[in-house]
Amino acid sequence: LTGAYLGGRKQIGMGFRRMVTDATPRLVLEGAREHNLRNVSVEFPLQRLVTVTGVSGSGKSSLIQDVLAPALMRSFGKSTEAPGAHDRLLGADHLGDAIFVDQSPIGKTARSNPASYVGAWDSLRELFATSPVSRQRGYTASKFSFNSGDGRCPLCGGSGFEHVEMQFLSDVYLRCQDCDGKRYRAEILEVRIERQAVGELRPRALNVADVLDLTVSEAAALFAGDRDVIRALQPLVDVGLEYLRLGQPVPTLSGGESQRLKLAGFLAEAARSGSRAGTRQAAASRQGLPRKGTLFLFDEPTTGLHFDDIAKLMRALRKLLEGGHSLIVIEHNLDVIRASDWLIDLGPEGGEGGGQIVAEGTPEDLRLHPTSLTGQALRDYDRSLGLGVLAAGEPRQRLTIAAPAR
Secondary structure (H helix, E strand, O other), X not given: OHHHHHOOOOOOOOOOOOOOOOOOOEEEEEEEOOOOOOOEEEEEEOOOEEEEEOOOOOOHHHHHHHHHHHHHHHHOOOOOOOOOOOOEEEOHHHOXXXXXXXXXXXXXXXXXXXXXXOOHHHHHHHHHHOOHHHHHHOOOHHHHXXXXXXXXXXXXXXXXXXXEOOOOOOOEEEEOOOOOOOOEOHHHHOOOEEEOOOOOOOXXXXXXXXXXXXXXXXXXXXOOOOHHHHHHHHHHHHOOOOOOEOOOOHHHOOHHHHHHHHHHHHXXXXXXXXXXXXXXXXXXXXXXXXXXXXXXXXXXOOOOOOHHHHHHHHHHHHHHHHOOOXXXXXXXXXXXXXXXXXXXXXXXXOHHHOOEEEEEEOHHHHHOOOOOHHHHHHHHHHHHOOOOOOOOOOOOOOOEEOOOOO
């Protein structure tokens, strides 16, 4: 795959481009002055993929992470740090919610795992509860929970590990001696369900520990006929996390994996017909009110990703757009920049030489900008792909160049 992308035989798809017009709703941030930002005022088109670009130190994180995100959280009544210095924020009434998706760890407990995070484990427990052995013994779905109930191992409390706190060293997790890491009592492990993937000669008899040891791709193949399970697992496949095991503790995930797992959780929530957001939107639709999507803010989601993983990530982001949501992404990756609907380029340099809006517009607009370093990088990248590019400064449609700060 690496060679195919390097050789140009495979490319990250551009997807469907959404035009930004005068009728496009906008989020407006005025007078941002945090850190090196020089009284910046910027409009973010909503229901579009908006990418904030610029060299390191140009003010991207100051604008999005330190000013815009806290100001949005405050407008929705969420607890947050004080927003960075700015005059006002307009247009938040176009949104139903705002979520900042960063690479911070999801949690520290070994009980949390990908299956429970996207809601697949609830459906899987229901399957075990309807098996003949469970009906005979009177087991309900709660018996197969590793977070509560008397079905879990009493020694490790359902985590599969014993947590040993070290005073001067990192904490140590030892495999539970009672359940051997399987999380459950022996009698619970006697309950099995049979599933068969396409191409397999005979069905597999699986207990709960066996299911937790499956990778997402293996589980998706085995439970393809179980609608609720596959609906919850599909977002993990969509964001490129199909190699994770269902029961893998979330503290073992990298920052990039944690960020994509959060994205998968939002996709899974959007896919649930009974989700609260879906219910609110349906009620608003019946009352003739405009549908309000969620604004997702991402900080360099492609960090550490392969070309093919980036392609999967872009398809997942497009699904959010198709659902009526909005995206603002801080990004250096040229493939993501090329595939964006709208760009906001900060700079022109880093540190004291940055903090201004160099240009705003489509990727085609920035390619024509005479001084934007992002525009120069886009032109060079297109040439490396064998695509014809116009010279910088050659006239073309609309191009917005910000006035220098006063």
